[in-house]
Amino acid sequence: MNTERITEKLNILADxxxxxxxxxxxxxKRKNENKGLGNASNGICHSYTEDxxxxxxxxxxxxxxxxxxxAYCVSxxxxxxxxxxxxxxxxxxxxxxxxRRNYIEGLFLSSGIFKDVDYTMERLVLIAKKLxxxxxxNGYIHLKSIPGASDELMREAGLYADxxxxxxxxxxxxxxxxxxxxxxxQDMINPMQFLKNEIIxxxxxxxLFKKAPLFAPxxxxxxxxxxxTPENDQxxxxxxxxxxxxxNLKRVYYSGYVPVxxxxxxxxxxxxxxxxRENRLYQADWLMRFYGFNVNEIVNNQQPLLDLDIDPxxxxxxxxxxxxxxxxxxxxxxxxxxxxxxxxLSAQKIVSARKFGNLNWEQLKKIGVAINRxxxxxxxxxxxxxxxxxxxxxxxxxxxxxxxxxxxxxVPAQLSFF
Amino acid sequence: xxxxxxDGTFEGLLSAVFEIYxxxxxxxxxxxxxxxxxxxFAEVLKITTSEVNANRVLKGLRQRLxxxxxxxxxxxxxxxxxxxxxxxxxxxxxxxxxxxxxxDDYGNKYVIRLSEIIRMVxxxxxxxxxxxxxxxxxxxxxxxxxxxxxxxxxxxxxHFKNRYADQKWIIYDIKRNYGLYYNLHDTQYMVLDFSTMxxxxxxxxxxxxxxxxxxxxxxxxxxxxxxxxxxxxxxxVRHIPKRYWRHLTEKI
Numbered sequence: 001m002n003t004e005r006i007t008e009k010l011n012i013l014a015d016x017x018x019x020x021x022x023x024x025x026x027x028x029k030r031k032n033e034n035k036g037l038g039n040a041s042n043g044i045c046h047s048y049t050e051d052x053x054x055x056x057x058x059x060x061x062x063x064x065x066x067x068x069x070x071a072y073c074v075s076x077x078x079x080x081x082x083x084x085x086x087x088x089x090x091x092x093x094x095x096x097x098x099x100r101r102n103y104i105e106g107l108f109l110s111s112g113i114f115k116d117v118d119y120t121m122e123r124l125v126l127i128a129k130k131l132x133x134x135x136x137x138n139g140y141i142h143l144k145s146i147p148g149a150s151d152e153l154m155r156e157a158g159l160y161a162d163x164x165x166x167x168x169x170x171x172x173x174x175x176x177x178x179x180x181x182x183x184x185x186q187d188m189i190n191p192m193q194f195l196k197n198e199i200i201x202x203x204x205x206x207x208l209f210k211k212a213p214l215f216a217p218x219x220x221x222x223x224x225x226x227x228x229t230p231e232n233d234q235x236x237x238x239x240x241x242x243x244x245x246x247x248n249l250k251r252v253y254y255s256g257y258v259p260v261x262x263x264x265x266x267x268x269x270x271x272x273x274x275x276x277r278e279n280r281l282y283q284a285d286w287l288m289r290f291y292g293f294n295v296n297e298i299v300n301n302q303q304p305l306l307d308l309d310i311d312p313x314x315x316x317x318x319x320x321x322x323x324x325x326x327x328x329x330x331x332x333x334x335x336x337x338x339x340x341x342x343x344x345l346s347a348q349k350i351v352s353a354r355k356f357g358n359l360n361w362e363q364l365k366k367i368g369v370a371i372n373r374x375x376x377x378x379x380x381x382x383x384x385x386x387x388x389x390x391x392x393x394x395x396x397x398x399x400x401x402x403x404x405x406x407x408x409x410x411v412p413a414q415l416s417f418f
Numbered sequence: 419x420x421x422x423x424x425d426g427t428f429e430g431l432l433s434a435v436f437e438i439y440x441x442x443x444x445x446x447x448x449x450x451x452x453x454x455x456x457x458x459f460a461e462v463l464k465i466t467t468s469e470v471n472a473n474r475v476l477k478g479l480r481q482r483l484x485x486x487x488x489x490x491x492x493x494x495x496x497x498x499x500x501x502x503x504x505x506x507x508x509x510x511x512x513x514x515x516x517x518x519x520x521x522d523d524y525g526n527k528y529v530i531r532l533s534e535i536i537r538m539v540x541x542x543x544x545x546x547x548x549x550x551x552x553x554x555x556x557x558x559x560x561x562x563x564x565x566x567x568x569x570x571x572x573x574x575x576x577h578f579k580n581r582y583a584d585q586k587w588i589i590y591d592i593k594r595n596y597g598l599y600y601n602l603h604d605t606q607y608m609v610l611d612f613s614t615m616x617x618x619x620x621x622x623x624x625x626x627x628x629x630x631x632x633x634x635x636x637x638x639x640x641x642x643x644x645x646x647x648x649x650x651x652x653x654x655v656r657h658i659p660k661r662y663w664r665h666l667t668e669k670i
Contacts, residue, residue, distance in 0.1 A: 036583065098635075100560060
């Protein structure tokens with residue numbers, strides 16, 4: 001092995017892949033039944049980068065040669081950068097050796113498009129196939145589907161990969177047209193549609209025949225870049241909601257645009273990465289998927305933007321003071337989940353614990369409720385007189401005054417890049 | 419107040435519970451270790467671990483709790499957290515003194531504390547599943563050292579045995595000086611005698627030739643995936659507290 005050459009390739013091709021934010025390694029159910037190597041079930045973050053993102057998979061491009069010229073992408077054709085390409089065997093060896101040392105949960109493989117779409121997709125599938133069939137590898141494999149790849153290749157990919165994803169890149173078609181003139185939104189939607197149908201069909205088969213092969217057991221996901229084009233949060237979340245509803249996506253990832261290229265269609269190179277906005281979008285995404293919120297409750301024509309200084313749940317609550325306060329000892333789980341400062345686990349604990357007797361503030365605190373936020377929206381067993389006549393705006397002021405936002409500290413750090 | 423000394427085993431703890439009920443003790447404190455007579459104003463009692471008594475208590479617990487809750491008690495004890503015997507004893511007394519199953523009564527201080535302990539232990543177990551870094555030895559065994567906050571090695575068996583079924587491996591807890599060895603068929607506990615091992619150079623010589631290369635590649639990979647424009651050290655350190663760094667190849 002030529003260590004120097006492989007190190008250089010790894011550096012180039014990991015660097016080029018890092019803007020793809022998907023890192024999930026969970027949701028699969030691949031077992032190690034053949035006394036082989038690895039399994040894929042519970043997600044594990046093996047390390048964290050200095051920017052605090054999880055490192056779960058060996059995330060690389062097969063090559064950063066690309067025939068496309070998308071404005072937001074470092075690997076675009078017209079960008080003058082070092083190019084490299086792995087051989088199939090090199091990717092296999094790296095994956096296996098990293099996995100055996102417990103560095104990673106598996107492989108996340110994407111690629112620039114060389115020659116043509118199917119030729120590229122074929123190489124990606126070949127690597128997955130080699131890992132599964134020649135190396136008895138049962139670890140997690142996430143393959144990027146190249147937009148426009150043939151159904152036949154997509155089907156084969158699904159047989160070897162745990163998760164497949166097609167990046168929508170921009171939240172709307174207009175955004176995509178502006179920045180990626182070579183790409184066509186329909187080319188991204190077609191494979192999603194194909195995968196959705198295939199996954200449903202295979203799941204049915206699996207119910208009937210236990211031995212039916214796994215097909216993309218961790219489902220499909222997608223990614224949109226935010227802050228590169230002018231879409232507002234309402235458009236971003238509406239679009240995410242549409243794809244959750246219609247394509248059974250497991251995840252939509254929001255990637256704050258990191259200015260890497262000078263282009264008059266893009267934000268300037270000195271623009272800060274919209275990290276707070278990205279965080280708020282993920283919080284809103286969680287509210288839609290786990291907390292029973294409808295997308296229109298979070299963003300709508302009156303409220304097209306997410307608050308940056310407070311999280312979307314608190315923001316919703318202070319706009320809807322007529323729904324509060326709720327009695328923690330009587331209210332349904334669904335309502336308790338809507339209280340700012342109460343998470344999924346605390347809500348479940350409350351519902352279990354109150355069967356033994358009404359809960360007071362002290363007990364709620366021990367259970368894990370953030371009382372400083374929740375106290376404005378709930379009542380519980382208490383002898384003290386508690387005011388409940390505050391307006392939404394004053395509650396917001398109170399909460400902001402006593403909490404040190406973790407983002408306020410970040411502001412100077414961001415400014416220093418200017 | 420009666421101070422009970424026991425041998426630190428789970429059977430010992432259950433035997434102590436038996437004595438508490440047998441002697442109708444009210445205020446008790448359970449301590450691990452040898453009996454010593456320094457307590458001025460307290461009664462002192464040495465608990466003799468008895469399998470028969472322990473089993474009677476265990477049977478009672480099984481009748482009143484779900485199997486998962488009994489398991490949680492066992493795990494919480496095995497973790498060897500300082501001064502948590504008081505929680506375990508309080509929990510068990512609450513179980514026996516209440517007619518119905520109390521395991522979900524999170525308003526009770528012992529129940530909520532046990533759930534906190536379990537959460538801490540589970541997190542440590544999960545961290546070890548993530549932060550173990552194997553190094554390949556010349557005899558094809560993959561070797562890793564860990565220093566977990568709590569005693570979680572026994573909880574790691576299932577995960578690593580399922581995952582690395584086709585390679586020999588050792589995970590060694592250097593804080594508690596015992597390890598786990600998988601020989602391609604079964605796992606067994608082991609103790610290494612480090613005093614017979616020589617200079618650090620000998621240890622490096624024990625690794626395969628490509629071990630250094632893959633460590634080098636992994637460090638390079640770790641640096642390449644960082645996005646400097648997003649640097650957030652607070653978040654980084656919250657995810658990987660510094661005490662774990664010395665066993666992480668990419669952080670050394």
